Amino acid sequence: MTQALPNLIDLDEFLDWYPDGYGRFELHDGVIVEMQPTGTHEQVGGFLGLKLGVQIDQKNLPCFIPRQCIVKPVNAAKSGYNPDVIVLDWDAIANEPLWNKRSTITRGETVRLVIEVVSTNWQDDYLIKLAEYEKLGIPEYWIVDYLGLGGRRYIGNPKQPTISVYQLVDGEYQVSQFTGNDVVVSAAFPDLNLTAEQIFRGGRK
Template identity: 70%
Template sequence: MIQAIPQLMTLEEFLDWYPDGYGRYELWNGVVLEMQPTGTHEQVGGTLAGELFVEIRRLQLPYLIPRQAIVKPVDTDKSGYNPDVIVLDLPALENEPLWKKRSTITKGESVRVVIEVVSTNWRDDYGHKFIDYEALGIPEYWVVDYLGLGGKRYIGTPKQPTFSIYQLIDGEYQVQQFRGGERIVSPAFPELNLTANQVFAMGI
C-alpha cells in the first residue's frame, strides 16, 4: 500500500526531510510516497535478505545488506527509490559521493543485486523501476512476485507466482524466470540453494 504525501521535493530536500529511524518512503518525480507494505510482503523481503546474508558470511563476500538505502535514478534529481532488499559492493561504496552522509546510491556498479517484492503497485516494479535500474547499470534485478500479481506479459498465462531475475547483458536486462520447485539461479550468488516455492512460502 502506498500513501502520497502532498509536497514536491528535490532528492536533496527529500533526504534532508527523511525521518531517521522509522517509516519507509520513496520519491517519485518530486512526490513523496509513504510505503506501507503488508506483513507477508515483509516476510518475503526479510527472509530473502536473511538467506543472502548467510551466503555473504559463508563465502566471505565483500557485500553489505543495509537496512535501508536510496537509489537515485540517472538524469533526475526528483526521484529516489527505497528497494525492499539491496546488496551493495563494499569496495565500490568508496566511490559513492552520497553514501556516507546520505546512504544513497548513484552508481550501478555499487550494487550487486536489487530486489523488489511485488505488491498491488506491480506496474512500478515491472515498469518504472525496471527501466531506471537498467539505465543505472545495476547488474541484477530480482522481481519477486509471490502472489502472481503482475501483468500476463510479464509472468505469462495463467498468472502464477513467479521469481524473475533480470541480468544486465550488453546494457540490457535479460530475464530468467523460476516457478515451483525450480532452483533460483543468480550470477551474484551462484551457490544459493533456494527454490522459487521456498521463497513464495515465506508469504503465506
C-alpha cells in the same frame, strides 16, 4: 500511501525530510510515497535478506546488506527508490558521493543485487524500476511476485507466482523466470540454492 505536500520536491529535499529510523519512503517524480508492506511481503523480503546474509558471511564476500538505502535513478532529480533488499559492494561504496551522509546510491557498479518484492503497485517494479535499474547499470535485479500480481505480458497467462531474474547483458536486461520448485539461478549468488516456492513461503516449512 502518498504524502500530501504543497509542492513537488527534489531528492535533496526528500533526504532532508526523511524521518530517521521511522517508516519506509520513496520519491516518485517529486511526490513522497510511504511504503506500507503487508506482513507476508516482509516475511519474503526478510527471508531473502537472511539467506543472502548467510552466503555473504560463509563465503566472506566483500559486500553487505544495508538496513535501508535510497537508489537515485540516472538523470532524475525528483526520484529515489528504497529497495526491499539490496546488496552493496564494500569496495565500490567508497566512490559513492552521497553514501556517508545520505545512504544514497548513484552508481550501478556499487550494487551486486537489488530485489523488489511485488505489492499491489506492481507497475512500479515491472515498468518504472526495471527501466531505471537497467539505465543505472545494476547487474542483477529480481522481481519477486509471490502473489502473481504482475501483468500477463510479464508473468504469462494464466498468471502465477513468479520470480523474474534480470541479468544485465551488454547494457540490457535479459530475464529468466522461476516458479514452483524451480531453483532460482543467480549470477551474483550462484550457490544460493533456493526454490521459488521456498521464497514465496518466506522459508516457512
